[in-house]
Amino acid sequence: MTVFDLSGRVSVVTGGGRGIGLEISRSLAAAGARVMITGRQAKTLDAAKADIEGDVFGFPADVSSEEDVRQLVEHTEATVGPVEILVNNAGVNPYYKRTEHTTLDEWRHIIDVNLNGVFLCTREFGSKMLERQKGSIVNVTSVAAHTGLSRTGAYCAAKAGVEGLAKSLAQDWASKNVRVNNVAPGYVKTDLTAGLSANDALRTKIETRTPMGRLGDSDEISGAVVYLASDAAKYVTGATIAVDGGWIAT
Numbered sequence: 001m002t003v004f005d006l007s008g009r010v011s012v013v014t015g016g017g018r019g020i021g022l023e024i025s026r027s028l029a030a031a032g033a034r035v036m037i038t039g040r041q042a043k044t045l046d047a048a049k050a051d052i053e054g055d056v057f058g059f060p061a062d063v064s065s066e067e068d069v070r071q072l073v074e075h076t077e078a079t080v081g082p083v084e085i086l087v088n089n090a091g092v093n094p095y096y097k098r099t100e101h102t103t104l105d106e107w108r109h110i111i112d113v114n115l116n117g118v119f120l121c122t123r124e125f126g127s128k129m130l131e132r133q134k135g136s137i138v139n140v141t142s143v144a145a146h147t148g149l150s151r152t153g154a155y156c157a158a159k160a161g162v163e164g165l166a167k168s169l170a171q172d173w174a175s176k177n178v179r180v181n182n183v184a185p186g187y188v189k190t191d192l193t194a195g196l197s198a199n200d201a202l203r204t205k206i207e208t209r210t211p212m213g214r215l216g217d218s219d220e221i222s223g224a225v226v227y228l229a230s231d232a233a234k235y236v237t238g239a240t241i242a243v244d245g246g247w248i249a250t
């Protein structure tokens with residue numbers, strides 16, 4: 001099982017302070033990685049650092065800001081070490097509305113964080129990985145990239161865009177030993193889905209649509225991320241692992 005060992009490997013988890021990202025950060029640290037957690041709110045990062053055992057660091061950054069991402073790269077490489085693993089997890093979906101009622105500002109906000117943020121972090125950290133010819137990038141996408149979800153057009157477009165980017169990079173970066181893969185969760189109980197979970201009719205609809213009959217827990221996503229980050233997946237690039245209770249299979 002040493003192929004799963006991440007001892008000493010410097011990892012960055014965007015949106016690592018809460019929800020799915022917090023559990024990914026915890027699992028990477030448990031596998032031995034040195035983990036830089038980022039997100040917009042410093043107090044969330046402080047709480048996460050106190051909560052996780054291991055070598056965990058924090059630096060506030062908005063992934064949709066080119067300047068913030070550049071500072072994040074510079075700070076991480078200077079204080080934690082050369083980054084080998086990037087987990088593009090930060091994401092938002094505050095708008096549940098039909099596309100004909102979506103404003104351009106709402107559309108841009110979702111695309112800015114969920115797609116442009118992945119592009120910026122991947123370009124900046126990926127460039128360092130290419131120089132060193134070593135790296136693994138894991139994007140947290142969604143079943144929304146595969147089956148489409150109602151009233152979340154921008155979110156679906158952004159997540160499908162990330163998966164398209166990963167396939168392109170798999171071709172461009174494989175020869176430089178930089179792998180790019182996706183983990184696509186189904187519905188998971190976090191702040192992002194709190195509104196859906198609190199709505200009995202909606203929650204029941206989701207549970208009924210899911211072969212496993214329930215929403216996932218945030219700690220059920222990280223095993224696939226650790227696998228893709230590790231040498232256990234050294235011949236895997238451009239792939240997506242669905243962790244969705246069977247959602248995509250139906």
Ligand SMILES: NC(=O)c1ccc[n+]([C@@H]2O[C@H](COP(=O)([O-])OP(=O)(O)OC[C@H]3O[C@@H](n4cnc5c(N)ncnc54)[C@H](OP(=O)(O)O)[C@@H]3O)[C@@H](O)[C@H]2O)c1
Binds near residue numbers: 017061062089091193
């Ligand atoms: N929950 C689900 O059912 C589900 C299903 C499929 C896919 N996903 C995906 O899984 C990922 C994590 O979702 P989650 O459910 O854990 O959401 P969450 O609990 O709402 O957490 C979102 C995280 O993203 C960070 N974030 C948001 N905007 C950011 C920005 N502009 N720059 C940097 N960080 C930002 C947040 O930190 P700050 O607020 O401190 O910035 C927070 O740590 C997302 O990509 C989401 O699309 C979730």
